[in-house]
Amino acid sequence: SQQGEEDPQALSIQEGENATMNCSYKTSINNLQWYRQNSGRGLVHLILIRSNEREKHSGRLRVTLDTSKKSSSLLITASRAADTASYFCAHNAGGTSYGKLTFGQGTILTVHP
Amino acid sequence: GAVVSQHPSWVICKSGTSVKIECRSLDFQATTMFWYRQFPKQSLMLMATSNEGSKATYEQGVEKDKFLINHASLTLSTLTVTSAHPEDSSFYICSARRRHTGGAIYGYTFGSGTRLTVV
Numbered sequence: 001s002q003q004g005e006e007d008p009q010a011l012s013i014q015e016g017e018n019a020t021m022n023c024s025y026k027t028s029i030n031n032l033q034w035y036r037q038n039s040g041r042g043l044v045h046l047i048l049i050r051s052n053e054r055e056k057h058s059g060r061l062r063v064t065l066d067t068s069k070k071s072s073s074l075l076i077t078a079s080r081a082a083d084t085a086s087y088f089c090a091h092n093a094g095g096t097s098y099g100k101l102t103f104g105q106g107t108i109l110t111v112h113p
Numbered sequence: 114g115a116v117v118s119q120h121p122s123w124v125i126c127k128s129g130t131s132v133k134i135e136c137r138s139l140d141f142q143a144t145t146m147f148w149y150r151q152f153p154k155q156s157l158m159l160m161a162t163s164n165e166g167s168k169a170t171y172e173q174g175v176e177k178d179k180f181l182i183n184h185a186s187l188t189l190s191t192l193t194v195t196s197a198h199p200e201d202s203s204f205y206i207c208s209a210r211r212r213h214t215g216g217a218i219y220g221y222t223f224g225s226g227t228r229l230t231v232v
Contacts, residue, residue, distance in 0.1 A: 033221075042119070042206055042223035043157075088156060098210065098219040100147060103156045 006089060006104040014112050019076040021107040023089035024069075030097040032065055032072050037086045037106075046074075046087075081113040115141050117209045119224025126197055126231055134192045134227045136207035143209030146190035147221075148182060151204040163190050197231040204228050 006023045013019055025032070031050045035043040049056045049065045049072065056063045062075040076083055088106045093099035116139040126132050136146060144165050149157040161177075163169040163184035171177045179201075181193040190209075194201055207224040 035223075040204070040226065040228065042117075042225040043208075044223070045221065092219075100159055100162055101208070101221060102159075105156045108154065 006087075006107050008107060009105065010108045010110070012110045012112065013079060015079060015081055017079055017111075019079050019083070019109055019111070021074045021087050021109070022071060023073070023104045024071045025089070025091055025102075025104070026070065027091075027093075028095040029067070029091040030095055031091065032063075033090045033101070034061075034063060034072075034074050035088045035090060035103075037088065039085070043088065076109075079109075079111045081111050083109060084111045085109060115139075115209070115211055115220065115222040117143075117207060117222045117224040119207055119227060121227060122225060123228040124230070126229070128198055128231055129196055131193055131195045132197055132229060134194075134205055134207075134229075136190050136192075136209070136224045138188045138209045138211075138222070141209075141211050141222075142187040143190070143211060144187060145210040146184055147208040147210070148180075148190075148192050149206045149208065151206060151226075153204075157206060160192075194229065197229070199231045202229055202231045 033048045034046045037043045047058045047063050049063050060077045065072045086106045086108050089104040090101040118137045120135050146163045148160045151157050159172050160175045161169045161171045161182050163182045165184050165187050169182035184190040206226045208221050211220050
């Protein structure tokens with residue numbers, strides 16, 4: 001069964017705006033990962049943040065992690081129409097770095113040109 | 114980078130027939146493969162975990178006799194949907210796990226998915 005909640009479930013913004021997606025989880029984690037999925041395609045790994053990290057950047061992506069609240073956020077700055085996709089957070093089962101991934105429910109992001 | 118090739122990308126089959134989906138890791142050895150099912154606008158649901166050379170471990174509620182998984186080599190895993198019915202229509206995605214060189218973190222590379230439609 002899927003664990004974790006993501007909000008919003010759907011987000012619609014204009015090109016150039018920032019998009020923030022949130023993810024919550026229920027168990028202890030070793031790391032938390034964010035993935036992107038274009039419609040009808042597989043998942044692409046975006047960024048991984050370890051449990052001892054609080055913030056991480058990669059290009060226009062910024063991820064934060066609050067282990068005390070068991071939550072993470074993904075910020076996409078200066079969004080582009082090409083950022084339109086579904087975004088999922090995921091973590092390994094059992095607090096390991098190698099267990100099966102459990103995915104959040106996902107956020108469908110639509111960026112209007 | 115690591116690539117997982119999944120075929121076919123889409124398939125339409127008649128009810129009662131079987132369909133085989135292949136996932137190959139092209140430039141690395143995948144000792145473990147995961148198979149997921151995804152319904153429209155929903156998240157990925159793990160169906161089973163397969164380790165090379167051993168039987169797959171199925172998640173609760175997944176029929177092992179209906180979804181046959183074979184992981185006979187370090188680069189190939191297959192999912193066969195047997196006696197397919199319209200309710201099996203879905204998007205199936207595989208994922209191969211690999212260890213990052215010199216690190217304890219494992220990476221997961223996903224195939225591009227297979228859209229199965231049973232008519």
